[in-house]
Amino acid sequence: MNDALAALAEPRRRQILELVRWQELPAGAIAANFEVTRPAISQHLRVLREAGLVTERRDGTRRLYRARPEGLEGLRDFVESFWAEGLERLKLEAEAEERAVRRAEAATEADSEPEA
Amino acid sequence: MNDALAALAEPRRRQILELVRWQELPAGAIAANFEVTRPAISQHLRVLREAGLVTERRDGTRRLYRARPEGLEGLRDFVESFWAEGLERLKLEAEAEERAVRRAEAATEADSEPEA
DNA sequence: ACAAACCGTAAGTTGACACGAACGTTAGTA
C-alpha cells in the first residue's frame, strides 16, 4: 500500500496507468503519448512495476505492460476503512449533539415553566 | 483527489492523520509525538488542511486539528473504480481464455477423429 | 555473423520538499 501511494502520487504515472488500463501496450507506444523522453517513461514503468501496479510481459524485443488492479488492494483497504470509520464517527457525534440539544431544551422548559 | 494523493504520499502525514483520526488535538500535542520540530509538523498540517484531509479550529492560542474523512472521497472513488473495473476485465479475459481452450479442444477432436 | 529494432541503465542536472533556526503574531495573565 505504501509503495502504491508513492507511485500514484506522480501525475504522469497515473496517466500511464490510464493508458494500460484496458490495453496491453509496449513501452515505446506508451512513451509516444507523452512529451518526455522514452527513458523517463521506462523509469516510471519500473516504479509502477515494483509497486505491483503493472505487469510486464516480453514479446520478442518488446515489453508489454498492463495495469494490475490487485496492486491497489492495500490502498483500497486503507482508504475504505478510513472513509467508513470516519463517517461513523461523524454520525455518532451528530447523535451526541442532538442529545445535548434536547437536554438544553428540557432544562429551558424546566426554568420557564415555573414562571408560566 | 489529486491533492489528497500527494499529501498522503508523505509517511509522516499519514502518521499525523492517524493521530487525529479519533481525537481532536492541538498542533503542539501532535508534534510531541514525533522527533521532528514543531514547525515541520505545522507545515505538514497545512498541507493536510489544504488537501481537505483535516479541519482546523481555533481555541485561544491553540489550533485544534481533526481528521476529515470526506477529503478522501475523490481518492476513494478513483481507487474503487480502478479496482472494480480491473477485476471485471480480469474476469472477462478469463472467460475468453476458457472459450479459446474449448475451441482448441474441439479442433483437436475434429483432427483426431478421422484417424480413429 | 551482422545489422536493425526495442528497451533498460548510468551519470549528471535541476526543481521540489522536508527540516531546523530565528522571528512574528495572537491570546491569556499579572
Place this chain on the structure above:
DNA sequence: TACTAACGTTCGTGTCAACTTACGGTTTGT
C-alpha cells in the same frame, strides 16, 4: 501595559526524485 505561552511563518540548507543525454544489452531478421 509588560510578560509569557502557543502557534504560525520565513529563510537557508540538505536530500530526493524526475528528467535528459549517452551508452549498453537482447531479440529478430538477413
